[in-house]
Amino acid sequence: VARTRRAGATANVRWLDPEEERAWRAIATLIHRLRWALECQLEEDAGLSFIEYHAMARLSEEPDGTLRMSDLAAVTNASLSRLSHLVTRLERWGFVRRRPDPLNGRFTQAILTDAGYRKLAASAPAHVAAVRELVVDAFTSTELGQLRALSGRIVDRVDASRWKQLPT
Amino acid sequence: VARTRRAGATANVRWLDPEEERAWRAIATLIHRLRWALECQLEEDAGLSFIEYHAMARLSEEPDGTLRMSDLAAVTNASLSRLSHLVTRLERWGFVRRRPDPLNGRFTQAILTDAGYRKLAASAPAHVAAVRELVVDAFTSTELGQLRALSGRIVDRVDASRWKQLPT
DNA sequence: CAAGATTGATCTGTCAATCTTC
DNA sequence: GAAGATTGACAGATCAATCTTG
Numbered sequence: 256v257a258r259t260r261r262a263g264a265t266a267n268v269r270w271l272d273p274e275e276e277r278a279w280r281a282i283a284t285l286i287h288r289l290r291w292a293l294e295c296q297l298e299e300d301a302g303l304s305f306i307e308y309h310a311m312a313r314l315s316e317e318p319d320g321t322l323r324m325s326d327l328a329a330v331t332n333a334s335l336s337r338l339s340h341l342v343t344r345l346e347r348w349g350f351v352r353r354r355p356d357p358l359n360g361r362f363t364q365a366i367l368t369d370a371g372y373r374k375l376a377a378s379a380p381a382h383v384a385a386v387r388e389l390v391v392d393a394f395t396s397t398e399l400g401q402l403r404a405l406s407g408r409i410v411d412r413v414d415a416s417r418w419k420q421l422p423t
Numbered sequence: 424v425a426r427t428r429r430a431g432a433t434a435n436v437r438w439l440d441p442e443e444e445r446a447w448r449a450i451a452t453l454i455h456r457l458r459w460a461l462e463c464q465l466e467e468d469a470g471l472s473f474i475e476y477h478a479m480a481r482l483s484e485e486p487d488g489t490l491r492m493s494d495l496a497a498v499t500n501a502s503l504s505r506l507s508h509l510v511t512r513l514e515r516w517g518f519v520r521r522r523p524d525p526l527n528g529r530f531t532q533a534i535l536t537d538a539g540y541r542k543l544a545a546s547a548p549a550h551v552a553a554v555r556e557l558v559v560d561a562f563t564s565t566e567l568g569q570l571r572a573l574s575g576r577i578v579d580r581v582d583a584s585r586w587k588q589l590p591t
Numbered sequence: 592c593a594a595g596a597t598t599g600a601t602c603t604g605t606c607a608a609t610c611t612t613c
Numbered sequence: 614g615a616a617g618a619t620t621g622a623c624a625g626a627t628c629a630a631t632c633t634t635g
Contacts, residue, residue: 268548275559278571282558285574286454287500292586304625309451325595332455337626339597344625361595361634380436389580390450391443394573402573403446405566406453412557418460423628472603493617505604507619512603529612529617591606 289389296385301378306331307341308382311350311367311375320367323356327365334423350374457557464553469546474499475509476550479518479535479543488535491524495533502591518542 271279290305297303303311313330314320322330328338342365345351350371356362367375394402413419439447458473465471471479481498482488490498496506510533513519518539524530535543562570581587 268551269555270551271554271559274564275567278567279554279559281571281574281578282457284500284578286458288578288581289450290454290458291500292581292584295586323595324597332452332459334627335596336598336628340625343597355634359595359635363596383436383438385584385586386439386447387437389584390577391439391447393576393580396442398573399443399446401569403449405562405570405573406449408561409558410449410452410456412561413456413460416460416553416557418463418553491617492619502605503618504606504620508604511619523612527613527617531618 292389293382293385297378297382300381301374303374303378306333306337307345308375308378310338310341310365311345311371312379314351314365314367315372315375320372321364323362324353324365325362336423345371460557461550461553465546465550468549469542471542471546474501474505475513476543476546478506478509478533479513479539480547482519482533482535483540483543488540489532492521492531492533504591513539 294305297305297308301308310327310331310333313327314322324338324342325335327333328335331338333341342351342353346353350368352366352368354364354366356364391399462473465473465476469476478495478499478501481495482490492506492510493503495501496503499506501509510519510521514521518536520534520536521531522534524532559567
């Protein structure tokens with residue numbers, strides 16, 4: 256992280272010891288490289304970004320392929336503004352369409368089109384294969400459980416922190 | 424990931440079972456949210472992005488505060504082009520300066536300035552505190568070791584995959 | 592007027608093309 | 614001519630401001 260003591264930071268900071276430092280670097284590398292690899296895979300194989308793919312995947316899990324923009328933003332960890340730009344793109348490509356929620360005109364529904372379903376169906380196998388290759392198949396089911404638990408603990412910490420908030 | 428079977432992807436794909444799916448989602452959430460939280464923390468407390476901070480932190484670890492651009496790119500997981508833009512910014516702010524490597528003019532050295540050291544020293548305590556709060560202090564040292572090992576295994580897989588390559 | 596959503600300005604990252612040094 | 618580095622054009626994300634509906 257920061258072996259900056261010699262630079263004059265003399266405060267009473269609990270610096271990371273070597274063991275902690277190594278663990279932290281491993282995790283920092285993970286969150287960078289794994290993300291990058293999956294972005295590349297989707298870009299190459301499907302011409303979609305990670306978030307575009309996952310937005311469509313989430314829609315496909317709804318019985319009617321429909322979700323409110325604000326709900327979709329929440330499940331994809333995206334800001335509403337980012338999602339709006341992104342859905343504009345997906346709309347231009349014909350994979351999603353938008354309409355005001357009939358039940359409450361303040362909401363906007365994002366709806367996966369038939370072309371969207373087909374795109375997803377064509378893209379999913381390669382993506383799942385990559386997730387297996389890079390993550391799932393690297394572990395026993397016990398280890399996978401550990402990994403899930405440990406990851407969950409960090410995410411809980413984030414949720415409890417002052418940075419839990421996603422952008423506007 | 425993609426429960427898209429019903430959308431027509433009938434190929435012989437090994438889809439994720441519920442257990443695997445849950446583990447994968449936990450990791451996918453982790454790599455997104457943790458990164459985001461740390462970006463926010465550094466932005467708020469130091470006005471630096473994650474990668475700007477780490478570029479300076481790596482420089483500070485060298486005895487002379489100096490690293491070749493290509494080496495700095497490698498250790499920060501950045502492309503040379505990204506790093507170049509980024510160092511231009513750091514240079515404008517007075518935290519880093521550049522000069523051709525005296526030993527071999529093809530290389531460019533990035534050098535942390537005194538102002539850069541001071542900036543880092545001022546920024547490090549809050550960042551380390553965040554890393555502790557969100558990650559390190561959430562675990563026993565045994566668990567931290569596990570986390571490091573599990574993360575390392577994924578990174579190894581990425582390195583062995585066709586997506587290991589970083590961009591130009 | 593508050594919640595949901597969109598838009599436009601701006602900044603950062605990527606990609607391709609270029610420049611320099613050996 | 615190839616490795617290291619930079620540059621400029623473009624795509625995508627953020628932030629603040631705005632619009633719309635209840």
